[in-house]
Amino acid sequence: MRIGELARQTGMKPSAIRFYEASGLLPEGTRSTNGYREYGPAALERLQFIQLSQRLGFSLDSLRQAFAQGQGGRLPHDLVQAGLARRRAEIARMRAELDEQDAELQRLAAACNESWSVGECLDGSAYLATSPLSRPA
Missing domain, CATH: 1.10.1660.10 (Multidrug-efflux Transporter Regulator; Chain: A; Domain 2)
Structure with missing residues (x-):
């Protein structure tokens, strides 16, 4: 063709x-x-x-x-299986990172709402100091 x-x-x-x-x-x-x-x-x-x-x-x-x-x-079958396993492990790592980011976004939204409900702005530096994602791994 x-x-x-x-x-x-x-x-x-x-x-x-x-x-x-x-x-x-x-x-x-x-x-x-x-x-x-x-x-x-x-x-x-x-x-x-x-x-x-x-x-x-x-x-x-x-x-x-x-x-x-x-x-x-x-393609050698063992090579295909190893590639599939590596890719699944990559996806699991990415999923865990995304779950952490989602939880962080939820905490940030709650902190914003809490600050705003009392008429204040969120103190970003104070929030970042307590954020789990801002700490070194």
């Missing part, structure tokens, strides 16, 4: 496909006699895998490294 068909099936722009090709994430399409790029089903699968990986937060560099370690277009 030509790049336009591949773009239509993946929902990508042809320029994105060319970018993935140039950056080593997608093997180059073969050139037909008229100079058009031609791609097989493996290119479609690869691009769909790239889309899924990016949607899940994997970087292009991590994908490039994984593809470099694979053989015949296939």
Whole structure:
């Protein structure tokens, strides 16, 4: 299939496909006699895998490294599992950080309301001195 068909099936722009090709994430399409790029089903699968990986937060560099370690277009299963476990750990860390920030925002909103209810402005320096997030980890 030509790049336009591949773009239509993946929902990508042809320029994105060319970018993935140039950056080593997608093997180059073969050139037909008229100079058009031609791609097989493996290119479609690869691009769909790239889309899924990016949607899940994997970087292009991590994908490039994984593809470099694979053989015949296939990624080693242990490499995939390790990558998934690392990404889940990253998400857990981010979730914990976001939970801390949310709790801090709730405390700040309460402190603002308390100060404002007595006609005062919140003393930011006093609040920051008692804030759990302002202390070194």
